[in-house]
Amino acid sequence: MISLAGRDILHSWSKFVFTGIGLGLLIGATLTMAGVYRGMVDDAKVLLNNSGADLWVVQQDTLGPYAESSSIHDDVYRSLLTLPGVARAANVTYLTMQVRRGQQDVRAMVVGFEPGQPGEPEYLVAGRQLTRSHYEAVADVKTGFRLGDRIGIRRHDYTVVGLTRRMVSSGGDPMVFIPLKDAQEAQFLKDNDAILNERARTAANPTLNRPGVPGLLDAIQASQTANRNVNAVLVQLAPGAAAEQVASAVKRWKHLQAYSRSEMEEILVAKLIATSARQIGMFLVILAVVSAAIVAFIIYTMTLGKIREIAVLKLIGTRNRTIAGMILQQAMGLGVIGFIVGKTVATLWAPYFPKYVLLEPGDALRGFLAVMLICTLASTLAIRAALRVDPATAIGG
Numbered sequence: 001m002i003s004l005a006g007r008d009i010l011h012s013w014s015k016f017v018f019t020g021i022g023l024g025l026l027i028g029a030t031l032t033m034a035g036v037y038r039g040m041v042d043d044a045k046v047l048l049n050n051s052g053a054d055l056w057v058v059q060q061d062t063l064g065p066y067a068e069s070s071s072i073h074d075d076v077y078r079s080l081l082t083l084p085g086v087a088r089a090a091n092v093t094y095l096t097m098q099v100r101r102g103q104q105d106v107r108a109m110v111v112g113f114e115p116g117q118p119g120e121p122e123y124l125v126a127g128r129q130l131t132r133s134h135y136e137a138v139a140d141v142k143t144g145f146r147l148g149d150r151i152g153i154r155r156h157d158y159t160v161v162g163l164t165r166r167m168v169s170s171g172g173d174p175m176v177f178i179p180l181k182d183a184q185e186a187q188f189l190k191d192n193d194a195i196l197n198e199r200a201r202t203a204a205n206p207t208l209n210r211p212g213v214p215g216l217l218d219a220i221q222a223s224q225t226a227n228r229n230v231n232a233v234l235v236q237l238a239p240g241a242a243a244e245q246v247a248s249a250v251k252r253w254k255h256l257q258a259y260s261r262s263e264m265e266e267i268l269v270a271k272l273i274a275t276s277a278r279q280i281g282m283f284l285v286i287l288a289v290v291s292a293a294i295v296a297f298i299i300y301t302m303t304l305g306k307i308r309e310i311a312v313l314k315l316i317g318t319r320n321r322t323i324a325g326m327i328l329q330q331a332m333g334l335g336v337i338g339f340i341v342g343k344t345v346a347t348l349w350a351p352y353f354p355k356y357v358l359l360e361p362g363d364a365l366r367g368f369l370a371v372m373l374i375c376t377l378a379s380t381l382a383i384r385a386a387l388r389v390d391p392a393t394a395i396g397g
Helices: 002-011 013-051 076-080 180-188 192-203 216-224 243-253 261-272 274-304 307-315 320-352 361-387
Strands: 055-058 086-101 104-113 136-140 150-153 156-164 175-179 232-237 257-260
Touching: 013 261, 013 274, 013 320, 013 361, 055 243, 076 086, 076 232, 086 180, 104 180, 136 150, 150 175, 156 175, 156 180, 175 180, 232 243, 243 257, 257 261, 261 274, 274 307, 274 320, 274 361, 307 320, 320 361
Parallel strands: 104 175, 136 156
Antiparallel strands: 055 232, 055 257, 086 104, 086 150, 086 232, 136 175, 150 156
16 A cells, blocks of 8 residues: 555656645645744733733723723832732833834834833843933844944934843834833823923913912923823732732722733733734634645545556455555645645744744644644545546546
């Protein structure tokens, strides 16, 4: 049986190899789609790991700060430090925007943090951490920035003093870390023209600009140009403290929303990337159907091309099981070639994708088993055609 299948493959090896390469490209695309989903999940987990938090305290009735907008006062962290079980608490802001470097724009998540507190990048691959309170930045290497580059964020320029790696948002955008005060200004403060217009509106309002109340207008205008909001407070718990108990206390006494690590991971994976996961799943199903159709068509065509040879085998007494095994081996051989090609090309082109592609060995094993199953099912059409061949065909011409 092996000899029959091998001899037939050698007889038409070019068609067999080129078909295997075509099938391999489809399998490579399938493995890559699975890797894209794995990469999205890994990005979400990396985002949580990089924050260094055990609890995320955000605006009440929101899923912030990654899935929804959240805004709370930046003095909230002081009251959180008084709660039992809280070891550290630090303000943080997140803003996805275009960061300028000369004439080039890079989409990044700008993170505002306090040096030495939760939210600071855990490690650097080059340069140093922030030491000044303004106009310095640490960037992920995926941004393409280098040490010493001048980048523009809103109205100010920042000098890149450090580089980190695998610091990305849940959407795969690289992070740029800047001091908290600068990030608050970039996210919450209005531009100069808007501030001038707001001041003119305030001055023209007789309720806010009373002649008999000196200093009222100046105080109101000063409050309009200052913003003391952040997106979240990152909380680290003391050893032995239960995240659920501390979160319950935050919700009850501080009228805020608090999420544990498991809850935040559920938000990111089950809600934020759920639609993308379903879309990728649909593509995987389509690619599997297309692959099965290609294998079935090729094996069926190859079988019809050797009807006379199959009739001769039947005439000399070859069992149907042997003929079916020959066709099945050809289909599975096609699948093996396709999988090898697909795994190779997926590994080669994965680093060039704009988003992180995570190719896990478990997915490769499941993909191989799925390819073998698809090839087995696809060969049934050709096997049925071969078993219906009349041995007299070998004589009748």
